[in-house]
Amino acid sequence: MRERLFRTAPYTVDAVLVTAMGNELAILLVRNSSERERWSLPWRIPQTGETLEAAATTVAKDALGELPTWVEQIGAFGDGKRHPSETDVSVAYLGLVPHETAAPRAGYAWFQAADLRPLAPRQRAMVEGATKAIQSSLDQAPIAFRLLPPTFTLSELQQMYELLLDKRLHKASFRRALQAAWLVEPMDEWRSEGRGRPAQLFRYLPKKKRRAHRGVRFDFLYP
Amino acid sequence: MRERLFRTAPYTVDAVLVTAMGNELAILLVRNSSERERWSLPWRIPQTGETLEAAATTVAKDALGELPTWVEQIGAFGDGKRHPSETDVSVAYLGLVPHETAAPRAGYAWFQAADLRPLAPRQRAMVEGATKAIQSSLDQAPIAFRLLPPTFTLSELQQMYELLLDKRLHKASFRRALQAAWLVEPMDEWRSEGRGRPAQLFRYLPKKKRRAHRGVRFDFLYP
DNA sequence: CCGAATTAGTCACTTTCTGCGACTAAAGTC
DNA sequence: GACTTTAGTCGCAGAAAGTGACTAATTCGG
Incomplete structure (x- = not known):
């Protein structure tokens, strides 16, 4: 050259x-x-x-x-x-x-x-x-956690996902999926945010490769 | 500058x-x-x-x-x-x-x-x-179709997915998912490949944005 | 002190999706 | 014609996801 x-x-x-x-x-x-x-x-x-x-x-x-x-x-x-x-x-x-x-x-x-x-x-x-x-890469990488402080409530986490996905999520389903993925760990702390019942604090729990071994989904976006 | x-x-x-x-x-x-x-x-x-x-x-x-x-x-x-x-x-x-x-x-x-x-x-x-x-991007974009000729049999398509995913897929499940996604269109042609029953030929059918409106999956790969 | 409002967290039911084995169909082989 | 090979479908059982209603713990306004 x-x-x-x-x-x-x-x-x-x-x-x-x-x-x-x-x-x-x-x-x-x-x-x-x-x-x-x-x-x-x-x-x-x-x-x-x-x-x-x-x-x-x-x-x-x-x-x-x-x-x-x-x-x-x-x-x-x-x-x-x-x-x-x-x-x-x-x-x-x-x-x-x-x-x-x-x-x-x-x-x-x-x-x-x-x-x-x-x-x-x-x-x-x-x-x-x-x-x-x-x-x-929202469901491939812990994007949502990186936009939150190290400890957070599950409602905050859900709001973050709703913001990122631009879609409302159902509380029970959200938590069930979260539990199945072993993504968060409860702390021994609670936070009272004014009105209602205090929320437990959680933190992100990085996990060893637990590859989701699913079939094909064909969720194509493009033409 | x-x-x-x-x-x-x-x-x-x-x-x-x-x-x-x-x-x-x-x-x-x-x-x-x-x-x-x-x-x-x-x-x-x-x-x-x-x-x-x-x-x-x-x-x-x-x-x-x-x-x-x-x-x-x-x-x-x-x-x-x-x-x-x-x-x-x-x-x-x-x-x-x-x-x-x-x-x-x-x-x-x-x-x-x-x-x-x-x-x-x-x-x-x-x-x-x-x-x-x-x-x-295998389930986000028509990667598999782009590695196949314009018309193909469903078995060929399945083999391509198996190659790309490095995983065996179940025939019935594969076809069911394919059908649900409206991704392929049957042609009026069949191809006899030596032995068994001739296979129908299909082609890729690009679709208008049919966004998969699913909840979160949390299929994280990284720690 | 009490009830209404508010937010957190869980349960149970229904619907949908997936894994999978077994079946039928149409060809070639001997 | 019996057997093998590949294509294609059916239907069930179990898993997963969507959803509304429930309980729990707190503040607020009387």
Whole structure:
């Protein structure tokens, strides 16, 4: 391969940092330094030797001061769409952050998915990719737990699932499935949240591979 | 952002082309032009203006003379692992090809997944990513159909699923699930394959979004 | 102090889905 | 024509999921 010189930086790493705010998902944006009314996803050009994932966590740390509880690559985006940087391609990462620990630094702010600021086309595609990734790996990975504090009530957990699935769930069925999966462990603590009966606190209980050995489901989404 | 010059090409696009050969999946490799005993995944540095996916389909067309029936991005790979190119990052694409139409050009050959040639670390990671992608989107996307010719018998379809899932399926259950999903359409043709009763031919019947409205399943794989 | 309201947690019933064996059907083989 | 081989279906038993109604523990407003 002949060596050439390239004018643009090789690529950027962009982070779609997601938290649950109120009853919606929210995404972290950073205010553009030149045009003050423009916002964008936080991004960075990796240093030489820096891995992609390390670049993504650095972006997150610069924005929030904390590491996300879950980091996952969404993919590479390019295809001619505009980006704040001049690069052809950006690698997008999804980062999950529990809302309690997610105080944005100056210049950064959470925007609920419904009233997001206009983004450059490539970053818009990344946000869509991130929400799709959340939906599709929701029952493959402990997404919901990574958006909650380490201990939580089952009602909180159910609300989180309802938010992520955008669907109401039946309490008894939800708990039955939860029990069958051995996913949570009860603590010896209860929390009284104003009105009704106090709720027991639980924590996520990571488990050894218990592969669900089911038949085919054919839950196709695409044409 | 200050403009700089970069010594390496921005990135490569690599293709993991997969077909079903005999009772196993096979992956297409290309013989290295300098070291004749080395093989690698086919790859390419995109031209300016060429989209990532276009680069991937071009790689496939150069290798097989035909377009894959399914193309899907797996992700960006880098993280310091070695690659035939000198780039820091490669974007990997999965391409599915029915075995009937998949005659490799000179220099290319199919290798069953079991006896794959040794690959550069980054490409090895891509192959793993591809097999994971196949497994995980098997009931989200018509993967199996894209590895079969346009018309097929239900036994062939079942065998394809058994190959992909690496698990035996029960005939009646398989067909019941298939029927419930309205995924295939019977043709007015039968095919006699030597011995037993002739089998009816079917074709894939893409459907309008019939979202599976199920509850949560918690089929977690990870710890 | 008591009853209504509120939230947590469980139970039991019904419906649906799945695993599976056994059956019928249509070909080839000897 | 009996036997083998592959295709395709039926129907039951047990498991899983959907659902409403129930009990439990607390606050609030009198």
